Amino acid sequence: xxxxxxxxxxxxxxxxxxxxxxxxxxxxxxxxxxxxxxxxxxxxxxxxxxxxxxxxxxxxxxxxxxxxxxxxxxxxxxxxxxxxxxxxxxxxxxxxxxxxxxxxxxxxxxxxxxxxxxxxxxxxxxxxxxxxxxxxxxxxxxxxxxxxxxxxxxxxxxxxxxxxxxxxxxxxxxxxxxxxxxxxxxxxxxxxxxxxxxxxxxxxxxxxxxxxxxxxxxxxxxxxxxxxxxxxxxxxxxxxxxxxxxxxxxxxxxxxxxxxxxxxxxxxxxxxxxxxxxxxxxxxxxxxxxxxxxxxxxxxxxxxxxxxxxxxxxxxxxxxxxxxxxxxxx
Numbered sequence: 001x002x003x004x005x006x007x008x009x010x011x012x013x014x015x016x017x018x019x020x021x022x023x024x025x026x027x028x029x030x031x032x033x034x035x036x037x038x039x040x041x042x043x044x045x046x047x048x049x050x051x052x053x054x055x056x057x058x059x060x061x062x063x064x065x066x067x068x069x070x071x072x073x074x075x076x077x078x079x080x081x082x083x084x085x086x087x088x089x090x091x092x093x094x095x096x097x098x099x100x101x102x103x104x105x106x107x108x109x110x111x112x113x114x115x116x117x118x119x120x121x122x123x124x125x126x127x128x129x130x131x132x133x134x135x136x137x138x139x140x141x142x143x144x145x146x147x148x149x150x151x152x153x154x155x156x157x158x159x160x161x162x163x164x165x166x167x168x169x170x171x172x173x174x175x176x177x178x179x180x181x182x183x184x185x186x187x188x189x190x191x192x193x194x195x196x197x198x199x200x201x202x203x204x205x206x207x208x209x210x211x212x213x214x215x216x217x218x219x220x221x222x223x224x225x226x227x228x229x230x231x232x233x234x235x236x237x238x239x240x241x242x243x244x245x246x247x248x249x250x251x252x253x254x255x256x257x258x259x260x261x262x263x264x265x266x267x268x269x270x271x272x273x274x275x276x277x278x279x280x281x282x283x284x285x286x287x288x289x290x291x292x293x294x295x296x297x298x299x300x301x302x303x304x305x306x307x308x309x310x311x312x313x314x315x316x317x318x319x320x321x322x323x324x325x326x327x328x329x330x
Contacts, residue, residue, distance in 0.1 A: 034166025037201025168198020
């Protein structure tokens with residue numbers, strides 16, 4: 001098990017957590033805020049293990065009884081909250097796994113650490129139940145909330161937590177990691193880095209995908225034929241990305257890379273600077289038909305579509321609005 005040194009990027013957040021431990025000023029609650037795949041859960045787990053570590057020197061040591069328990073997922077004082085419904089964390093789940101449990105002292109450690117992933121999915125009742133614990137936490141409790149959308153948390157919850165923003169990892173670090181640890185060639189690493197935009201989890205997922213070329217082909221087909229396709233056909237094509245085990249949000253990021261290529265080529269006429277080099281001809285064609293303003297509007301439309309999906313706006317309606325814009329601007 002690697003400690004903080006095995007985490008790529010996030011130096012500011014790691015320094016803050018290590019200083020808090022060294023000075024014995026660990027907060028009772030943290031919010032790790034960053035997009036899906038940014039490394040929030042790995043950072044939270046490493047922090048939890050460091051807090052419980054029994055070793056000397058750098059923590060977590062990875063060798064003591066506590067670290068070995070955490071590595072196997074059996075540490076009694078590190079609790080990762082689970083939920084049955086994929087899009088909702090209910091009040092009963094928060095009460096059973098946090099509110100009621102936190103009143104029981106740690107079994108074998110100085111602290112009890114709770115990790116709540118995707119905490120933006122907590123219902124209003126669940127958030128209110130958690131708030132009571134945050135207002136009067138026992139001294140041994142540390143609650144770590146992980147979210148890709150902190151604005152969906154109650155302001156009163158936000159005000160009682162230390163907020164750490166998990167920022168994108170620099171591209172050169174992502175590229176080096178992919179080439180060294182995932183063992184992909186430099187040209188494939190470059191493509192994954194461009195798509196991932198500093199998201200290490202997304203970069204690794206793309207690099208390890210045996211069907212990455214199929215994903216690109218599907219995206220390019222959609223982008224180059226959208227003008228003559230019906231909206232229902234387009235929506236069905238976007239839904240089909242689930243076959244590639246790729247989140248729709250990630251697929252929209254791939255579309256955004258395409259339009260950034262169109263914008264770059266339109267401005268520079270330099271084929272060497274684009275990511276979709278093998279599709280230079282359709283990019284040239286779109287460059288001729290799209291204005292600068294049109295490309296910018298499509299890029300903004302992609303961001304709006306991601307925000308709508310995050311806010312649980314109807315999928316079909318979101319895709320219809322997006323591709324009506326794309327059809328209009330092409």
